[in-house]
Amino acid sequence: MPADLLPPDLMAQLERLELVTRKVFRGRMKGERRSKKQGQSVEFADFRNYVPGDDLRSLDWNLYARLDKLIVKLFLEEEDLHVYVLIDASPSMGFGEPTKLEYAKQLAAALGFVGLVRSDRVVIDTLGQAAGAKGPVLRGRKSVARMLDHLASIEPTETTSLVDGVKKFCLRNRGRGVVVLITDLLDKSGYDAALRYLVGQRLDAYVIQVLSQEEIDPAMVGDLKLLDCEDDDFAEITVSRPLLDRYKRTLDAFTAGAQEFCSKRGLNYLLAHNELPVKTLLTNYMRRRGLVR
Amino acid sequence: MDFTFRNTLSPLQWGLIAATALGVFALYFLKLRRAPLEVPSTxxxxxAIDDLRVNSLWQRLRQSLLLWLQLLLLALAALALLRPGWKGSDVQGQRLIFLVDNSASMGASDAPANAQRLAAAKETVGNLIDQMDRGATGMIISFADQPRVVQEFTANTRLLRERLETITLTSRTTDLLGALKLADSLANPAQVAIEEGGVETPVVTPEPATLYLLTDGKFADVKDFSLGNLYPIHIPMGSLATNNLAILALSVRRSETNPASQQAFVQVANFSDEPRQIDVELTLDGIFLDARGAKVGAQEATGMTFALGEAAGGKLEARIATDSLTAAGDKLAIDNVAYAGINDIEPGKVLVVTPGNIALETALATDRTKRYGEITFQPPRILEEPEYQQAAATGAYDLVIFDRCTPKESPRANTVYIGELPPGPTWRDGENPAPKISVPQILDWNRAHPLLANIELGNFDIVDSLALPLPPGGVPLIDSADGPIAAVAPREGYEDVVLGFPILVAIDGKLQRNTDWINRHSFPTFWLNVLDYFVGERSEALRAGGQPGQSLAIKPVTNLREIEVALPTGRTTKLSRQGDEPFQLHDTDTPGVYTVSEAGTTTQRLAVNLFSRDESDIRPRTPTAAEGEAPTAITIGATAVGQAAPARQELWRPLLLAALVVLVVEWYIYNRRVYL
Structure with a gap:
């Protein structure tokens, strides 16, 4: 089991966390979480009048004796949560130290671990997966090792565009749940269409944009021909203070635009960079955003 | 301030420079060499680039610091090639004549950076030559007391510059007129062709020429000169606030009271605006003799007398003390030293050949006349004796007076004939005897001649006289109604004075007066003048030397054909002569003492000194300026010559330096990747 993805001390901290969703979902199997849905568990939720067809087992006989009315006891349903982690494994994610993909894997491992510990249904996909090829569905603490192996096998070699990858993901996974998209959003065709797919899925979607430090504060000098690692595109620049300032303003505008896009459509947006520890990201930023608690 | 450019390149060459600029642009935008760098995404x-592009082209260019520096470098180089300059008059005209003053006063070191005026003038001319248009021709003439064509008209500016450097400072005085005449004759040769009808047409169409006059203006205004096609521009040299101390005269004379001893007279002048203490040191052959000081007022001169005693012959040198020079800020060195040669006192020898003339004997027997030397009276029969003939042939006498007698040959000496004509045909107008006239009426006499100085001749009568035919070069001394009755004429190296009338005549064995002149004051004065002229001052004046550049006439003591002269420069030159003419020494450019040796013995010392008030008063002429016109200091003929500022200051050197700095900055930025 690749230990660097999930160090033991992080695991110890993650044990105490659980994934939260604000939306009402129907889990397929009984889980360990109280659902907003009413169902069958030991936890009382409410009373209501009996209507024919109700399960007689849920009648509150004590109340019938006291009030001479048929009252049904309602219990909270406990169910599992579907957690999808969608990783962008395009070549652009292979930059940085550690690479953005490494960072994304660490983050996915941490989120997956939280989910597995809470018996949620965890699916870790990449954008490049074909529509029909489903990733392994993981459940329970015993699957942690499988999850880590799966993560370790992901390489930054996929050339699918963001929108195609999200579209295929949506086709593969019709169910509801929480989806965490970890990407750098640096796609020339734009991120709007891709994120709209997520909105349309009625998923509780989180977009975590991961940038490397060299993208945030480029340390380059001279006359350069910048080659895009994903296509044959290039940009000729002469590094100068105004150009760097202009780049930073462009980057700020880009991230601000993504954040605005997400917040307008009920998506959660988080900006991370590859030197921010995963632990801090989870325990501070994500807790504040309500993904974990 | 007059800021001008001077194009040095042809249109084709400018095109190349423009192409270079375009090339720099093209190379910059083509960017042949860019380091490739893989990034996550472009x-x-x-x-970011698009944003900048949208902003403007300027934004794009602003980043390209190196490009800008390269273009700036190119622009500076182009500007340097345009040769900007200021503070100068443009060179006017296609024909330029540069008249460069190289007289003694141009040696004053009051030009900027303590340079000599001549150096500044040469630099100015050099700049003007640089500014000459294509096809313009220039001529250089240097002038002091004599003009010299340094370079004829040529369009070859390199040649002009080379020749310009050959102008050297002289110790001479200034004469502008000669230089103007030379310039005029060279600029506009007066060649005419006479056609058959008799119409004169100039062969050469007169062309205007611009005359650049580089001088400090220390000369008299030129009056009688018409500039014609010459358009003069005066470029004044030197500063108006210049001080100079000068020795204007140094002479050695016998003392009036004690003929055996000598005195030196020094005249010093203070050409500054404040009274100055002037100390003069006197040395003889390098040995210090005496020093005197005097307080001399501004623009004044004063004399000093040094008693030399019975000084032996040698080189006398008077020098203004260094302290005085430093205190006054003296700028001209040449007039701080004066030279004089002290010659061993040799009393003059005068022979009077007379059958007896009490009046003449009395006139020549005064104490004053005895100072000039030994005066011997001899009867005419001595003329036949070989003793006299040898002495006469060797030039032993300074003066021989023939009273009513004539030798067979003129002696090698100055002569005075009384009542007779000298031997030979020159005074005889062929073979005709001079006509005798009776009671000539004196009309006029030559007051300007030193022989008749301080003499009134209108108050006596003459009984008989000869009407003198004037020989070539002769000057009448006394004119009568019937012609000259006294005259002086040169003969080889000597002069003959002829008085046509005897003073005493023997009638019936008794001496009688032929004129009552002997009763007048003018009679002894005349004989004193004769002694002074032939024995005393004149010879001393001759031995006093002259000014630099003037030829020295050296009258030898012996009758050698060849003498040696040691020059102050240390060189020795040999002179030879024809007949009894004095030796002529032309190489007298250096002030100092010229020592004459005859057969190995030093016989004379002649001094050459500047002694010119004009040259020593080195402050340039103060220009006067009418409103709106150039200031003028010199007048040539009726033309007031406008002054022009010195030639332009060139800017291309600092521009090239700036280009170099830009290059270094560019190199630094390229290597260090300095951000703008």
Whole structure:
């Protein structure tokens, strides 16, 4: 089991966390979480009048004796949560130290671990997966090792565009749940269409944009021909203070635009960079955003 | 301030420079060499570049610091090639004549950076030559007391510059007129062709020429000169606030009271605006003799007398003390020293050949006349004796007076004939005897001649006289109604004075007066003048030397054909002569003492000194300026010559330096990748 993805001390901290969703979902199997849905568990939720067809087992006989009315006891349903982690494994994610993909894997491992510990249904996909090829569905603490192996096998070699990858993901996974998209959003065709797919899925979607430090504060000098690692595109620049300032303003505008896009459509947006520890990201930023608690 | 450019390149060459600029642009934008760098995505970079592009081209260019520096470098180089300059008059005209003053006063070191005026003038001319248009021709003439063509008209500016450097400072005085005449004759040769009808047409169409006059103006205004096609521009040299101390005269004379001893007279002048203490040191052959000091007022001169005693012959040197020079800020060195040669006192020898003339004997027997030397009276029969003939042939006498007698040959000496004509045909107008006239009426006499100085001749009568035919070069001394009755004429190296009338005549064995002149004051004065002229001052004046550049006439003591002269420069030159003419020494450019040796013995010392008030008063002429016109200091003929500022200051050197700095900055930025 690749230990660097999930160090033991992080695991110890993650044990105490659980994934939260604000939306009402129907889990397929009984889980360990109280659902907003009413169902069958030991936890009382409410009373209501009996209507024919109700399960007689849920009648509150004590109340019938006291009030001479048929009252049904309602219990909270406990169910599992579907957690999808969608990783962008395009070549652009292979930059940085550690690479953005490494960072994304660490983050996915941490989120997956939280989910597995809470018996949620965890699916870790990449954008490049074909529509029909489903990733392994993981459940329970015993699957942690499988999850880590799966993560370790992901390489930054996929050339699918963001929108195609999200579209295929949506086709593969019709169910509801929480989806965490970890990407750098640096796609020339734009991120709007891709994120709209997520909105349309009625998923509780989180977009975590991961940038490397060299993208945030480029340390380059001279006359350069910048080659895009994903296509044959290039940009000729002469590094100068105004150009760097202009780049930073462009980057700020880009991230601000993504954040605005997400917040307008009920998506959660988080900006991370590859030197921010995963632990801090989870325990501070994500807790504040309500993904974990 | 007059800021001008001077194009040095042809249109084709300018085109090349423009092409270079375009090339720099093209190379910059083509950017042949860019380091490739793989990045996650060019998305944001492209957006950033696009933003800049949208902003303006300027934004794009602003980043390209190196490009800008390269273009600036090119612009500076182009500007340097345009040769900007200021503070100068443009060179006017196609024909330029540069008249460069190289007289003694141009040696004053009051030009900027303590340079000599001549150096500054040469630099100015050099700049003007640089400014000459293509096809313009220039001529250089240097002038002091004599003009010299340094370079004829040529369009070859390199040649002009080379020849310009050959102008050297002289110790001479200034004469502008000669230089103007030379310039005029060279600029506009007066060649005419006479056609058959008799119409004169100039062969050469007169062309205007611009005359650049580089002088400090220390000369008299030129009156009688018409500039014609010459358009003069005066470029004044030197500063108006210049001080100079000068020795204007140094002479050695016998003392009036004690003929055996000598005195030196020094005249010093203070050409500054404040009274100055002037100390003069006197040395003889390098040995210090005496020093005197005097307080001399501004623009004044004063004399000093040094008693030399019975000084032996040698080189006398008077020098203004260094302290005085430093205190006054003296700028001209040449007039701080004066030279004089002290010659061993040799009393003059005068022979009077007379059958007996009490009047003449009395006139020549005064104490004053005895100072000039030994005066011997001899009867005419001595003329036949070989003793006299040898002495006469060797030039032993300074003066021989023939009273009513004539030798067979003129002696090698100055002579005075009384009542007779000298031997030979020159005074005889062929073979005709001079006509005798009776009671000539004196009309006029030559007051300007030193022989008749301080003499009134209108108050006596003459009984008989000869009407003198004037020989070539002769000057009448006394004119009568019937012609000259006294005259002086040169003969080889000597002069003959002829008085046509005897003073005493023997009638019936008794001496009688032929004129009552002997009763007048003018009679002894005349004989004193004769002694002074032939024995005393004149010879001393001759031995006093002259000014630099003037030829020295050296009258030898012996009758050698060849003498040696040691020059102050240390060189020795041999002179030879024809007949009894004095030796002529032309190489007298250096002030100092010229020592004459005859057969190995030093016989004379002649001094050459500047002694010119004009040259020593080195402050340039104060220009006067009418409103709106150039200031003028010199007048040539009726033309007031406008002054022009010195030639332009060139800017291309600092521009090239700036280009070099830009190059260094560019190199630094390229290597260090300095951000703008």
């Amino acid at each position: 998305l944001l970079w492209k957006r």
